[in-house]
Amino acid sequence: MEKIFIIEDEEKIRKELSTFLTRYGYECDYSRDFENIVHIALESNAHIILLDINLPYYDGFYICREIRKKLNVPVIIVTSRQSEIDELMSMNLGADDFIIKPYNTQILLARISSVLKRTYHNSDNDILIYKGLTFNISTSSMKFNDEEIELTKNESKILNILMKKKECIVSRNEIMDFLWQSNEFVDDNTLTVNINRLRKKLETIGAKEFLQTKRGQGYILL
Incomplete structure (x- = not known):
């Protein structure tokens, strides 16, 4: 809606x-x-x-x-x-x-x-917006306060699921299942590395504390 x-x-x-x-x-x-x-x-x-x-x-x-x-x-x-x-x-x-x-x-x-x-709704909903953060799925890039940065394929997929389920906790298993749809091998350590890289990129463009870890539960975009 x-x-x-x-x-x-x-x-x-x-x-x-x-x-x-x-x-x-x-x-x-x-x-x-x-x-x-x-x-x-x-x-x-x-x-x-x-x-x-x-x-x-x-x-x-x-x-x-x-x-x-x-x-x-x-x-x-x-x-x-x-x-x-x-x-x-x-x-x-x-x-x-x-x-x-x-x-x-x-x-x-x-x-x-x-x-x-x-x-x-151009390009099959390629643009997601949340609290000033703009995520362009088609270009694997995100923008905040006129600062833009590119994302890797896995970072883009992680941000995709977090933005579509904004303000809800997304479990590590759910994120890994979503990443597996691309037929790429993703283990627990790989997910942690990608989460940390995504969080650092968010902070680089000024979107600090957007991506938060809920210990024992998963991650949430706030």
Whole structure:
């Protein structure tokens, strides 16, 4: 289920939008804390963000710019402001689409679906994103805070299963079974070496303490 984070200060619109999108199979989240909304949005682990422009504390342009500094998560500006300058600024700041209120709900759904497909579903879901960490399966590389590093085949497979089961403990046996699918010999020591190398590469690009060991249980991505 894809998660949408809604940044909208009008409670009625926010609730109606959340109810509508939930009905179509999306998981929706939002916050009333607009003073800390950038941090909350970054921590939401959403697949896409719907962002209004006129907001308390910070406008949507500032929020979009700050999110773009940390994450590649797609952003759709949803606003009542109809100026071409607003649309141009939104796109220049990295927004993926611009929709004017009042909008046709079916068109909004189509725009969301289009952006999600363009971002995540090209090349058979080759892109995985978790808390700012972007893993490109097709290129065996990961990126965090604009720092990118390449992975070996086994490191890539380990990160793959950990990201798909994020925040859940994955046992050593489960990881080894997953690696065996490639017909490569992987013993207990080889797994330990690859885990340590992956952890070091994560730390190299700034993703510290992401990969944690649960003694006697396995590994978890937090």
